[in-house]
């Protein structure tokens with residue numbers, strides 16, 4: 001072991017910060033040894049020297065002149081050169097240097113001790129700048145033993161220890177580990193005051209440490225004119241979750257809730273780019289709460305095949321492309337009672353009329369489309385279910401005749417004139433057809449079986465596209481049976497979609513192919529909907545308001561001047577021509593028109609068929625039996641044609657049919673079985689009153 005050498009230690013301690021080289025340091029000479037040593041100040045030596053110089057004349061007189069003449073001369077020179085002032089200055093400077101050296105020493109000792117306690121490693125050397133300040137070490141370089149491993153937890157503890165040692169100061173300490181160089185680096189930076197907004201902090205805080213989005217970093221994406229933050233960018237490391245629609249939906253909901261109501265009154269919107277590992281939380285301008293049906297100033301040949309009906313964000317217009325090239329030739333409108341379905345249908349049909357496209361409507365509720373009767377381009381509005389069945393069969397014949405025409409005449413299908421068939425309240429209609437199959441009157445039963453309207457409908461759904469026939473289907477809720485069975489082709493054909501309701505998960509999946517779309521529509525705003533956007537993806541939109549175009553004084557006189565102006569502006573200059581390719585459709589329309597004229601002349605409505613004891617107009621809605629849920633009140637008709645309101649107790653839906661049990665109020669529960677896809681009538685408020693009476 002080497003002999004202790006105080007002079008060498010003193011010099012080493014004094015100049016270690018300036019000249020220290022870790023390579024030169026002997027391996028055993030760790031910082032712990034240095035730390036254990038006392039701090040040796042230089043100022044006392046300087047002070048002693050200065051005092052000696054100051055007292056030099058006195059010493060000189062006391063020294064024997066002949067022996068110490070030379071020393072006395074040195075002291076004399078020293079005294080005369082320095083003087084009191086220089087002595088004081090020297091001592092003060094030495095004291096200042098000592099203070100700095102002491103702080104450097106203290107920092108070295110502290111850092112080495114922190115390292116030892118948190119990681120267990122002995123620092124081979126710690127370099128800190130000479131003359132450090134007290135508050136926080138400016139930087140430090142810690143030499144570690146070769147191959148020293150620092151585990152993340154140890155690193156965190158060391159970092160926390162370093163940070164804690166400057167707590168309360170204006171500094172932030174950054175610690176990094178350069179494992180390949182066996183060293184730790186500490187650097188300080190001025191702490192920047194957290195100037196993030198409350199919303200920014202809330203978003204960042206909610207994602208910090210949460211595993212929901214990996215490595216999430218929130219930054220401000222945009223500011224409004226008034227300096228208020230209007231958008232945030234959230235970067236993250238993509239994983240399987242971030243690509244899933246259900247996951248994104250959950251995150252969207254949470255982020256929008258945390259961001260809270262914005263000062264501008266606009267709503268938050270989230271756009272994901274999982275491939276780029278980022279999402280944008282931005283504001284979207286609120287949609288107008290009402291858009292009056294605008295009238296096109298001029299119709300280009302292209303616009304003639306696009307029927308607009310709603311306005312989305314950034315003035316995007318939702319339209320129904322009825323052209324031959326359309327990949328969404330048929331339209332599905334989902335809307336509960338009062339949701340604005342009838343107005344949406346009016347908007348579309350008045351646009352069709354402006355473009356010279358005729359239409360025929362089926363309205364089993366008799367109160368939805370009646371106002372369109374007599375409107376330019378309206379072939380007929382059919383109310384009666386048997387007449388509706390005849391119409392569907394005639395439409396099927398028309399489709400076949402048109403296809404035949406194209407085939408024989410060698411023309412392009414696009415040369416055929418367009419025709420729109422509207423079936424509103426489809427489930428009520430198909431429930432009526434199902435009931436007619438069990439009608440006590442044999443002739444009626446045979447007729448409906450022969451017409452097979454549901455079969456004709458299923459074929460129309462798939463084949464009508466190339467014959468210029470377009471279908472518009474209105475329902476209160478979606479169901480797979482709408483598309484004429486399970487045909488994916490029919491489903492795709494009904495690609496233009498509008499939903500004015502908040503859909504269930506299944507409904508959203510059915511309508512939008514995504515269980516989370518169209519589930520949070522603000523239904524308090526009439527006409528607010530989810531619509532197929534111009535790019536084919538769903539967008540939130542405000543359906544254009546078209547008032548009832550019925551010119552009967554009872555209706556017309558109720559309209560405001562603004563509504564009358566809308567209707568007048570929509571009036572086409574010439575009524576669309578009705579071209580029939582089949583005898584069936586022509587005869588049907590002629591008969592229907594004759595019936596309508598007769599009705600008008602006699603001033604009363606002729607009801608050709610009664611649905612048991614239940615007038616169709618009173619029916620609230622109808623749904624397929626498999627969609628029933630316990631607690632639902634339905635109308636059930638027995639074999640004698642008597643109807644009763646019953647409450648469903650349980651539902652057992654299988655591919656071969658649906659069996660329900662009915663709560664009869666007693667101990668026993670009756671069972672009723674329905675065929676697959678059979679429609680059941682729901683009991684409405686009207687019935688409750690009617691049956692109670």
Ligand SMILES: Nc1ncnc2c1ncn2[C@@H]1O[C@H](COP(=O)(O)OP(=O)(O)OP(=O)(O)O)[C@@H](O)[C@H]1O
Nearest residue numbers: 335336337338339340341342343526527543544545
């Ligand atoms: N696009 C719209 N813009 C503004 N208001 C609308 C819009 N659509 C509907 N409304 C309002 O909602 C009311 C109900 O609309 P509408 O009759 O079209 O509903 P519906 O879905 O057909 O209901 P029901 O099936 O009971 O007839 C209208 O009288 C109107 O006041």
